[in-house]
Amino acid sequence: MKAVQYRSFGGPEVLEVVDVPDPKMFADLVLVRIEAAALNPADLAFQSGAPDPLVDSFFPVTPGWDLAGVVEQAGAATTGFRPGDEVIGYVRGQAMHYGTYAEKISAEPRQLVRKPRNLSWAQAAGLPVAGLTAYQAIVHSLEVTAGDTVLVHGAAGGVGHLAVQIAVARGARVIGTGSEASHAFIGSLGATPVRYGDELVEQVRKFAPDGVDAVLDTAGRGSLSTTQEIAALGARVASITRSTTEYAGTIDVYLHLDGDDLTRLVELAEEGKLTVHVDRTFPLDQAAEAQQLLAGGHARGKIVLENRREAA
Numbered sequence: 083m084k085a086v087q088y089r090s091f092g093g094p095e096v097l098e099v100v101d102v103p104d105p106k107m108f109a110d111l112v113l114v115r116i117e118a119a120a121l122n123p124a125d126l127a128f129q130s131g132a133p134d135p136l137v138d139s140f141f142p143v144t145p146g147w148d149l150a151g152v153v154e155q156a157g158a159a160t161t162g163f164r165p166g167d168e169v170i171g172y173v174r175g176q177a178m179h180y181g182t183y184a185e186k187i188s189a190e191p192r193q194l195v196r197k198p199r200n201l202s203w204a205q206a207a208g209l210p211v212a213g214l215t216a217y218q219a220i221v222h223s224l225e226v227t228a229g230d231t232v233l234v235h236g237a238a239g240g241v242g243h244l245a246v247q248i249a250v251a252r253g254a255r256v257i258g259t260g261s262e263a264s265h266a267f268i269g270s271l272g273a274t275p276v277r278y279g280d281e282l283v284e285q286v287r288k289f290a291p292d293g294v295d296a297v298l299d300t301a302g303r304g305s306l307s308t309t310q311e312i313a314a315l316g317a318r319v320a321s322i323t324r325s326t327t328e329y330a331g332t333i334d335v336y337l338h339l340d341g342d343d344l345t346r347l348v349e350l351a352e353e354g355k356l357t358v359h360v361d362r363t364f365p366l367d368q369a370a371e372a373q374q375l376l377a378g379g380h381a382r383g384k385i386v387l388e389n390r391r392e393a394a
Contacts, residue, residue, distance in 0.1 A: 083102060084099060084101060085185065087144050091139075094377065095370065105188040108159075109159040109160075110159040110190070111188045113153070113155040113187075113188050114154065114171070115154045116150075117152065118388045120146075120240075121146070121387065122148065123376065125376075129143075138177040143178045144180055145181045148171075150170045150209075151168075151171075152166065152167070153165055154186065168196065171195070172210040192341055195341060200352055204386040209347055211337065213344070213356075213358075214347070217244075217343050217347055219335040221343075223320040227253065227254070228253025230296055231295050232254045232256050232257070232295065232296045233312065234258045234259070238264035241300045242298075242300040243267075245298055245300065246273045250355075251356065255274075257289055258273035264382060283311045293313050293314030295314055297319045299332075306332065320333040359382060359383030359384065361375075365388060
C-alpha cells in the first residue's frame with residue numbers, strides 16, 4: 083500500500099510517498115481502508131520535533147490521526163464492526179509511528195464510530211480531531227447552554243467553525259472573530275462576525291453590551307488580550323492554544339478520545355446541525371503541498387487528503 087512518511091524531523095519538505103506492507107492485524111483490531119484523512123496543526127507540530135521530549139517517535143513516521151474509511155477486516159476478538167462498515171476515527175497511538183496519511187491502518191474499535199450518512203468522505207474525515215476539540219471545549223470546558231453569548235476567536239478555522247456550530251446548536255448566541263474575507267462564511271455558520279484588531283472591543287460590545295458569557299480561543303496570537311474588556315462578570319474562558327498566560331483563569335483544552343462525544347458529533351451532523359467545511363482536498367501523493375497550505379494559516383475549515391482510486 084501507499085503511505086506518506088518522514089524519516090527525520092522537519093517541515094513539509096521531509097515527507098515522501100513510499101510503498102509499505104499492509105498493516106498487521108491483532109485479533110482485537112480493525113483494519114480500515116482509508117478513503118480520506120484530514121490534516122491538523124498537530125501534524126506539523128509533531129513532525130517538527132517540538133514535542134519530542136514528551137512523545138516517542140519511531141522513524142519512519144506516518145503522520146495523521148483523522149480518518150474516514152471502510153472496515154476491511156474485523157479481528158476475531160472485536161465486536162461492533164464488520165467488513166463493509168463506513169467509519170470515522172481518531173486513531174492515535176502512544177508513540178508516533180503509524181498514522182492515517184496512508185491507504186490503510188489497523189485501529190482499535192474504541193477509536194472508531196460510524197460515519198455520518200450525510201457527509202462526504204472528505205467532510206467526515208475532518209470531523210474527529212477538530213470536532214472532538216470543539217465539542218469538548220464548548221460542552222465540557224465552557225459548559226455552554228441556551229441563552230449564553232459566546233465569543234469564538236478564529237471562527238473560520240478547522241476547530242473554530244465547528245465550535246461555532248456546536249454552540250449555536252446548544253442555543254447560544256455566537257460572535258466569531260475572523261478576517262474581513264471570512265465574514266460571510268462565519269455568518270453562514272450562524273455567528274455574528276467581527277474583525278480582529280484595535281476595534282475588536284468596540285465591535286463585541288456593540289453586540290454584547292453586558293459582555294460575553296464565554297470565550298473560546300482557537301487562534302492564539304494574543305487573542306485573549308482583550309478578554310478583560312469584553313467578558314461579563316464570571317465569564318468562562320478556554321483555549322486550545324495554551325494561552326493561559328494572557329488571561330488568568332483560562333481553561334486549557336486538551337483533546338481526548340471519547341466515543342460518546344464522537345458519536346454525538348455524528349448525530350449532530352445527521353440532524354443537520356453540524357457540517358464540516360473542506361477548504362481543499364489533495365491526493366495522497368501531494369501531502370507536502372497540503373501541509374504547506376495548512377502551515378500558511380489561512381485555510382477556511384479543513385484540508386483533507388483523499389485516496390483517489392481509479393474505478394475498476
